[in-house]
Amino acid sequence: MTVAADLARHPLGTTPLPLLPMAQGGSWYAQDADDGALLAALEASYAAGIRHFDTAAGYGGRRSERLLGGFVRDKRDGVFLASKAHGDDLTAAASLAEVEGSLGRLGVEFIDLYYIHWPRAGRDMRPVMEGLELARRQGKIGAVGVSNFTVAQMQQVAEVGRIDVHQLGFNLLWRYAEEATIPYCSANDIAVIAYSALGHGILTGKYGRDPGLAPGDQRHSILPFRADIWPHVFAGVEEMKALAASLDLPLSTLAIRWILSRPGIHSVVVGARNGGQATANVAALAPAINAATFAQLTAISDAIMAHVPDKGNLFNHYP
DSSP states (O other): OOOOOTOEEETTTTEEEESSSEEEEOOOOTOOOOHHHHHHHHHHHHHOOOOEEEETGGGGHHHHHHHHHHHTTTTTTEEEEEEEOOOOSHHHHHHHHHHHHHHHHTTOOEEEEEEEOOOTTTTHHHHHHHHHHHHHTTSSEEEEEEEEEHHHHHHHHHTSOOOEEEEOOTTTTTTOOOOOOOHHHHTTTOOOEEEEETEEEEEEEHHHHSSOOOOOOGGGGGGGGGGGTTHHHHHHHHHHHHHHHHHHHHHHHHHHHHHHHHEEEEEEOOOSSSSHHHHHHHTTTSSOHHHHHHHHOOOOHHHTTTTTTSSSSSOOOOO
8 A cells, every 4th residue: 555655664572574563453342242353354455465454352352363363374474463451460470371372363373463451550560570571582483562551660670671662641632651661662662553543533523512422421530521521622623623624535534644653652542433434544644744833733722621631541441
């Protein structure tokens, strides 16, 4: 596919495979998600040139790893696989067992990148890292990553292992990682991969002044949807939509490319539940977008962020 001149393919971790700065995510939570549509999303991403596929043991009750494993079975040598541990047993033995469980569900002998999915506040995460380093020495995984860690939590696990990648929530509505986390990663040669690029769909521009969430909808827990924050988010997104319209581009394209324009960001994980969504995601890598456009987006984002408190993460999730 055609890729904008400011974007480049590059390897990640220990695998020399050159990758576009985009990964297809596999965070399929909905029980009614259709396997055929999800496989179509994977096929569309692969056909468009995506080779980095990201999932986790905890996604979809371990269903995500099995589905992705079936998809890559005849493509293994040409794809970069990433997954994440899921468990509350923070021992080295349990960490190694998590890797082995993921290997089994994916149906592979090696995972290119394996993350500690979430830190546990006030808990010692070093044994988990020790387990992943053992898996690395045994040739079961290549790179080791963390996800959703603070600088202090990264410093703790770095005492017993090497962090290659940090995957964190980052988008036009949520940028606190720019203050300390991303600079720390840059200073310590840790690649940063952003997830939640479209802010639970907000940055597609699909929501109205009233987001219309039903009682019990899990999105009520997402910080930008909070009643006192949403009016500021909505106003800013309307400005972004107008900018996107003036360029004849989807807002989602601007949201993805803005992330990739930020210092210290290596790649972005995007989700898709069907082939059309996957194709649209990859198409975001093609257009030329100038620095002035990114500056306008940053200014709108600054105005939104003035009303978004730092709660640690977007999701009010504190395991």
